[in-house]
Amino acid sequence: MAADQAGITFVKRHALDVRITHWIVALCFILLALSGLAFFFPPFFFLTALFGGGETARILHPWIGLVLALGYLYLFLRFVGACLWHSDDSRWISRLGQVMSGHDENLPEVGKFNAGQKLYFWAMALLILVLLASGVITWNEYFAHATSIPAQRIAVLAHSIAAALAILGFIVHIHMVTWEPGTLRAMVNGTVSGGWGWKHHRKWLREVVSAGRAKPGTNAPPAE
Amino acid sequence: MDAARTMTVVRSSATASARTTPRFEDEVTKLIDVSKCIGCKACQAACTEWNDTVQPIGYFTGSYQNPPDLTANMFTLMRFNEWVNPKSGELEWLIRKDGCMHCADPGCLAACPAPGAIVQYANGIVDFVHENCIGCGYCVKGCPFDIPRYSAAPAKAYKCTLCSDRVAVGDGPACAKACPTEAIVFGTKGEMLHHAAGRITDLKSRGFESAGLYNPDGVNGTHVMYVLPHADQPELYSNLPSDPHVSPWVRVWKGAAKTYVSLAAMAALIVGAVVHHAAGGANRVSEKDEQAAKKLIEGKE
Ligand code: HEM
Numbered sequence: 001m002a003a004d005q006a007g008i009t010f011v012k013r014h015a016l017d018v019r020i021t022h023w024i025v026a027l028c029f030i031l032l033a034l035s036g037l038a039f040f041f042p043p044f045f046f047l048t049a050l051f052g053g054g055e056t057a058r059i060l061h062p063w064i065g066l067v068l069a070l071g072y073l074y075l076f077l078r079f080v081g082a083c084l085w086h087s088d089d090s091r092w093i094s095r096l097g098q099v100m101s102g103h104d105e106n107l108p109e110v111g112k113f114n115a116g117q118k119l120y121f122w123a124m125a126l127l128i129l130v131l132l133a134s135g136v137i138t139w140n141e142y143f144a145h146a147t148s149i150p151a152q153r154i155a156v157l158a159h160s161i162a163a164a165l166a167i168l169g170f171i172v173h174i175h176m177v178t179w180e181p182g183t184l185r186a187m188v189n190g191t192v193s194g195g196w197g198w199k200h201h202r203k204w205l206r207e208v209v210s211a212g213r214a215k216p217g218t219n220a221p222p223a224e
Numbered sequence: 225m226d227a228a229r230t231m232t233v234v235r236s237s238a239t240a241s242a243r244t245t246p247r248f249e250d251e252v253t254k255l256i257d258v259s260k261c262i263g264c265k266a267c268q269a270a271c272t273e274w275n276d277t278v279q280p281i282g283y284f285t286g287s288y289q290n291p292p293d294l295t296a297n298m299f300t301l302m303r304f305n306e307w308v309n310p311k312s313g314e315l316e317w318l319i320r321k322d323g324c325m326h327c328a329d330p331g332c333l334a335a336c337p338a339p340g341a342i343v344q345y346a347n348g349i350v351d352f353v354h355e356n357c358i359g360c361g362y363c364v365k366g367c368p369f370d371i372p373r374y375s376a377a378p379a380k381a382y383k384c385t386l387c388s389d390r391v392a393v394g395d396g397p398a399c400a401k402a403c404p405t406e407a408i409v410f411g412t413k414g415e416m417l418h419h420a421a422g423r424i425t426d427l428k429s430r431g432f433e434s435a436g437l438y439n440p441d442g443v444n445g446t447h448v449m450y451v452l453p454h455a456d457q458p459e460l461y462s463n464l465p466s467d468p469h470v471s472p473w474v475r476v477w478k479g480a481a482k483t484y485v486s487l488a489a490m491a492a493l494i495v496g497a498v499v500h501h502a503a504g505g506a507n508r509v510s511e512k513d514e515q516a517a518k519k520l521i522e523g524k525e
């Protein structure tokens with residue numbers, strides 16, 4: 001319990017290093033999606049103006065990609081323990097209708113991450129791996145002779161399909177944050193209200209409380 | 225490119241509708257008669273001369289072929305192959321002038337993401353417009369003949385222009401002008417097909433039964449054609465492909481299906497998200513939730 005506003009108790013959710021990395025990855029992703037879509041679909045070519053023109057967009061994109069991949073690796077290592085799949089997750093995801101209609105009470109109690117968040121975590125890990133490998137193969141300036149041209153043709157197709165899938169996942173990710181008010185502050189302030197924890201991640205809240213990390217009147221240490 | 229301003233562009237990379245203003249322009253063709261070529265490389269020298277490119281001096285690798293491959297400074301290359309004809313038992317020195325084929329259906333143009341970086345003129349010439357090139361190397365992946373070469377500085381792609389700047393003012397390509405045996409001739413497509421037919425008849429009458437024209441259908445024909453003494457085996461000529469076509473991977477990558485399915489899915493998800501929010505309302509935390517959490521934290525649950 002870090003603060004008390006109008007009777008609301010706040011609980012620590014994400015440590016500072018995780019939050020900083022998360023926002024670096026998010027910024028990189030947006031820049032990659034904008035520059036990538038400019039190469040993907042000619043009517044979007046004007047987006048390269050955001051980067052100072054087609055040539056600079058082409059130069060920057062793979063470097064930003066490397067930063068994203070490194071950032072995601074860090075998040076991966078920090079989150080992987082909390083993203084392992086359990087049988088409750090299968091039950092949770094099978095009641096997607098209840099999820100989408102906001103009936104958290106009809107779902108199994110959720111730990112730090114729900115099944116949807118876990119799927120997003122694993123899907124992004126896989127897609128970023130594909131994007132990294134195919135992106136390096138496509139990176140003509142430095143790796144044109146590292147692979148054969150037929151391999152590069154497959155890589156660039158794989159890259160564009162993986163990018164489209166990653167952007168679809170990203171849209172859902174953004175939507176869930178705005179659809180569940182109180183979520184964004186987990187990545188901004190690093191805390192969530194107790195009620196948010198009770199509603200969406202009750203098992204996690206119980207763990208935090210029973211571990212003594214959310215005692216009233218004390219500053220809650222990072223709960224990972 | 226001056227040529228882009230003087231000749232009619234019929235197709236332009238990453239551009240939906242290129243100009244198709246009707247203007248009478250014959251298709252042009254450069255015909256390379258392999259049987260007449262003596263491998264003197266006057267064409268190669270003329271090419272670097274006209275295009276003002278400098279190929280750094282390399283090393284002798286046991287072949288007249290020099291440099292060993294096309295480069296961003298060498299738009300045309302004489303490729304040498306020694307072949308023993310199994311029928312006659314004789315050694316044949318097969319020499320082919322390699323370079324851009326100026327396909328009617330150019331894979332480089334299809335692959336290029338930069339508007340106007342690759343254009344095709346009404347006369348059939350496929351040209352790179354370097355001020356629009358962003359240097360991604362997609363054209364290298366698109367080409368079925370492995371022609372465009374990527375230069376490190378500036379990071380852009382280069383290839384034979386068919387001397388579009390000379391053709392634009394009514395002249396022919398520098399290589400054709402330099403060729404001492406008229407193995408390279410340039411003219412309208414009709415003239416060149418006619419000339420080739422005469423050459424093939426002549427070759428056949430002299431024992432080259434499989435002499436023929438190389439103008440592959442897989443890319444809807446080319447604007448650089450070869451007369452080959454062994455037209456049934458184009459691979460003999462330093463791996464000239466017998467059935468070149470734009471790779472199916474490139475077709476799918478650049479195809480409408482991939483592009484529109486992905487964009488439609490993105491649009492549908494965004495609309496879905498807005499509708500989900502608007503119809504059901506946000507999934508808010510209630511006062512009851514806060515009270516329950518408070519009890520839990522204070523240990524009164
Ligand atoms: C992970 C490291 C990444 C690397 C090394 C990388 C590299 C590349 C390269 C080399 C290109 C060709 C254009 C150029 O040379 O700039 C490219 C194109 C592209 N990239 Fe990436 N990229 C990465 C991540 C991403 C991500 C995360 C996205 C999506 C949000 C993305 C979306 C795209 C798209 C849509 C294209 C155009 C594909 C097409 O032309 O069809 N990339 N990438």
Ligand code: SF4
Binds near residue numbers: 364
């Ligand atoms: S490198 Fe080739 S594909 Fe890329 S912009 Fe330049 S001409 Fe177009």
